[in-house]
Structures are given as C-alpha cells and as structure tokens.
Ligand SMILES: Nc1ncnc2c1ncn2[C@@H]1O[C@H](COP(=O)(O)OP(=O)(O)OP(=O)(O)O)[C@@H](O)[C@H]1O
C-alpha cells in the first residue's frame with residue numbers, strides 16, 4: 001500500500017514539476033513575492049518602525065493576492081482532468097482505493113504549494129544573514145507565518161480539490177475554487193461593512209479571519225485555535241471531496 | 253472454480269436500464285467473446301466487472317472475490333482495457349507502463365522485466381520514449397493492451413481491443429490473445445465476428461441488456477434457424493423449376509431469377525436438413541442441367557443478426 005501511494009504521489013508531483021504551466025505559476029509567484037519583499041523593505045526604510053520585515057511582507061496586497069490566487073491554479077486540474085480524459089476509469093480499475101487517490105492528489109498539491117513559498121523564506125534568511133537580524137525578528141516571528149501558511153494553504157487546497165472534483169472543466173474548477181476561497185476570506189470583511197452584525201457572527205468569523213491570524217502569527221504568537229480549526233476543516237472538505245469523487249465515478 | 257461469476261446483475265442509469273438481471277459464468281482458461289449491438293450493455297457489464305461501476309442489484313465475483321465488497325483483491329487479478337483507451341497525454345510510454353506496473357504491485361527487476369516483455373509483445377519496443385500525446389490511435393490501443401497485461405493478471409477484460417488497429421496488427425493481436433489464452437482467462441468484446449470465430453472458445457451474445465446466447469461459435473451456427481439455404485443455378489428449358497421444387501417436402505421458399513437460359517437463386521429449406529440430393533434427383537428426372545448446387549454456410553454474423561436484429 002505504501003508503495004502504491006508513493007507511486008500515485010510521485011505521478012502527481014511529476015505533473016506539477018515537469019509541466020510548463022507550473023513554471024508560469026512559479027514565475028508570477030516569484031514576481032509577486034519579490035514585489036511584497038521590496039514593499040516591505042521600502043516601508044521599513046521610511047523610518048523607525050515596530051514592524052519586522054516579515055510582518056511587513058505578510059501584510060502587503062501582493063502577498064495576499066499571490067496567496068489567494070495560487071491554490072485554485074494548483075488544484076484545478078487534479079480531478080477535472082481525470083474526468084475529462086476518462087483516465088479516472090483506468091485509474092480506478094487499478095487496485096487503488098479512492099481515498100488513496102484523493103490523499104495523494106491533495107498531498108502533491110500541498111507539497112508544490114509549499115515549494116512556492118521557499119524563495120520568500122530564502123529572502124528572509126539571506127536578509128537576516130546579511131546583518132539585519134533584528135529586522136527579521138525572532139525565530140517564532142519568522143516560522144509562525146510559515147506554519148500558518150501551511151495550515152491555511154492546506155485548507156485552500158482542500159477547497160480546490162473539492163471544486164476540481166465537481167466538474168470536468170479545469171477553468172470552471174479554478175473559478176469555483178476561487179469563489180470558495182475568496183468567499184471565506186472576505187467573510188470577516190462583513191464585520192467591517194455591516195456594523196450591526198451580531199456578536200455571534202463575529203465570533204464565528206473570527207475563526208476564518210485570515211488577516212488577523214497572519215497578524216498574530218507574524219508577531220510570533222502561536223494561536224491554537226487556527227492550529228485546530230484549519231486541519232479539521234481541511235479534513236472535512238477532503239472527506240466531502242472523497243464522496244463527490246466516488247459519486248461522480250459511480251454515476252458515470 | 254469459475255473465474256467470473258455474474259448473478260442476476262442489473263445496472264440502471266438515471267432513467268435507462270442498461271443491463272437486466274444477467275447471469276453467466278466464465279471458467280478459468282476460457283476465451284470468451286462478448287458480442288452485441290451498440291448500446292447492448294457490453295461496456296456497462298465490463299465496467300462493473302472491473303469495479304469501476306457498482307451494480308444496481310445482483311452480484312459479480314472475480315476469482316471468488318466480490319467486485320464490489322472485495323474490489324481491491326478482485327482488481328489485483330484483473331487487467332482491464334477500457335473502451336476508448338484513456339491515457340495520460342503528458343507521459344512517455346515507458347514511464348506510463350512503469351507507473352501502472354507499480355500501481356499494480358510490481359517493483360524492481362520484475363517491473364523492468366514486465367515492461368520490456370509487454371512492450372515486445374505489443375510491438376512497442378522502438379517507441380518507448382515517445383510521448384503518448386503524439387501516438388496514433390492504433391499505438392494508443394497497443395499501449396492500453398500492454399498496460400492491461402503488465403502484472404500478468406489471471407483475467408483480462410478487453411473492451412474492443414482491436415478497434416483502430418491495422419489488419420497486420422489485428423492479426424498480431426489475435427495471435428497474442430490466443431497465446432495469452434493458454435495461461436489467462438479472457439473476456440473480450442468486439443464487433444469483428446471473424447475475430448471471435450478465430451479466437452474464442454465461447455460466445456456470449458447480449459442484446460438490450462439481456463444475454464441471448466452462450467455457446468461455442470460452432471454450436472451457435474449449427475443451431476441457427478435460418479441456416480437452411482441452398483444455392484442453385486439451373487437450365488430448365490421452358491419449364492419453371494420453382495413449381496417442381498416447391499413440391500419437394502421440406503422446401504419452404506424458392507427464389508430464382510432468369511439469366512439468359514439459366515435461372516439462378518436460392519431455395520430455403522428447413523434448418524438441419526439437406527435436400528440437395530432430392531433436388532439433384534428432380535433435375536435428372538426433368539432433364540435439367542445444373543451448374544451450381546451448394547449449401548449456404550451460415551456464419552456467426554447470421555447468428556448475430558438473427559438474435560439481435562429483431563423488431564428494432
Ligand atoms: N454514463 C451513462 N449514463 C447514462 N446511460 C448510459 C451511460 N453509459 C451507458 N449508458 C446507456 O447504457 C446502455 C448500454 O451502454 P453500453 O456502453 O454498455 O453499450 P455497449 O454494448 O458497450 O455498446 P457499444 O457497442 O456501442 O460499445 C446504452 O443504452 C447507453 O445509452
């Protein structure tokens with residue numbers, strides 16, 4: 001079973017790392033990351049500031065754009081392409097379990113997503129190494145945001161998997177995933193717009209207040225609520241994905 | 253123990269019933285041809301056997317393992333070639349075969365050996381480095397075939413394995429199937445009936461979701477109702493041979509057309525009878541000259557048409 005899952009995972013990863021589209025994604029991602037980094041530095045150069053460069057980086061518009069748009073692009077083909085090409089038939093008539101397929105697709109997407117953030121981590125390490133240790137902040141202040149990126153990314157990717165399993169059209173899958181992800185991202189914004197929102201609503205949306213979470217984590221504080229919330233939700237969405245995948249295959 | 257056992261299998265799609273309560277068995281070592289007109293339910297049955305679709309009711313087992321409740325073990329013993337041979341376009345042939353071999357539990361030397369052997373068998377030795385996206389239909393079919401048998405499964409289920417192949421390749425695949433049949437059990441669907449006559453020990457004919465016949469090709473042909481046809485070419489002067497021929501007991505219908513001095517056509521007689529002797533005696537009596545007198549040999553095609561053509 002281990003060997004089988006490895007084969008599935010390797011297959012998915014090789015699609016990510018050997019396809020030209022992946023490098024287009026990487027290219028745009030690097031540009032956006034570079035811009036955020038540049039803005040972060042520019043901000044700090046305006047004068048003495050409370051912020052570390054990490055905090056500033058994870059607060060730019062460019063960072064959030066890259067973060068929100070990358071997952072739909074990564075996940076869009078995962079299941080839709082199998083349905084479109086009909087390869088789901090060859091895949092599922094091999095001795096593999098449905099959950100092994102769902103899990104390996106999810107993990108491959110998550111791994112690719114994580115490698116996309118590596119260059120930014122490199123920026124900070126080089127930046128700190130060049131002498132600005134204080135500007136980068138403590139270890140927790142550097143690793144906190146990356147931990148959060150992993151958690152929130154896993155959640156977004158699970159949403160992308162769900163969207164991709166719902167349709168055979170990659171573009172539609174990407175759109176749907178974007179709607180899910182943006183919908184959840186902007187849920188907390190309702191608080192700011194509608195002042196009469198009930199406190200209960202506020203409490204609930206606090207769980208998905210991604211900007212607030214990033215603020216907390218980049219100050220070096222590890223909040224346990226997102227630590228539990230995001231993995232739970234990811235697992236839940238993946239479970240739904242698993243059922244949708246099975247249902248669509250059986251209906252075919 | 254039978255390799256495939258299907259009991260009262262029914263499959264409904266939203267609105268339509270594709271397969272109705274079918275039951276059949278395939279024994280180890282048999283090569284069974286699965287025939288039927290378009291939309292009869294062949295692919296549906298095969299997909300259920302390959303654990304791709306769940307049956308609506310009834311059950312099916314492969315080597316004793318239920319295809320639904322014990323599907324992983326059933327799938328281990330099965331090589332399946334899907335109807336349109338879906339493949340990953342971005343992979344190379346070698347890469348694809350290795351990947352599929354690993355999924356089916358092969359590794360290391362054994363995997364390399366099987367990849368080599370199946371490529372050899374399916375005529376893919378020289379094109380292993382090619383991308384699947386650039387392959388012609390026939391080569392994709394070969395890749396699909398190679399993939400289906402990579403793990404040396406006990407049972408091969410092939411949905412139209414020779415569609416899109418050139419005549420040489422069809423012949424090769426036929427030979428391949430026959431040689432595989434020595435060690436494997438094979439269930440194959442096809443619309444090429446000569447292929448079935450050449451390779452299969454048994455034929456299953458399905459029509460509108462029901463099994464209409466299950467027997468050896470020879471038996472099916474000999475039991476055919478319409479097999480009693482005699483061709484005749486005769487010179488009878490001024491007489492009309494039809495009048496006399498119809499008087500022979502057992503003759504049901506005569507259709508002769510005038511062609512100069514000759515009359516040419518057929519005589520329908522009762523199945524399993526042979527009236528050529530009586531016809532010859534009659535001709536001698538009436539002083540007719542016979543240029544052709546032969547019994548029409550029925551083919552599997554006639555059986556197929558007879559069983560599946562009805563009132564469509
Ligand atoms: N996914 C589906 N949804 C709804 N109906 C389907 C589906 N697949 C097949 N059918 C119906 O089930 C019946 C049997 O189809 P099937 O594909 O099994 O036929 P077949 O014997 O393989 O035909 P062919 O010789 O054309 O390959 C047909 O009436 C078809 O319309």
Ligand SMILES: [Mg+2]
Nearest residue numbers: 294295296335
């Ligand atoms: Mg078919």
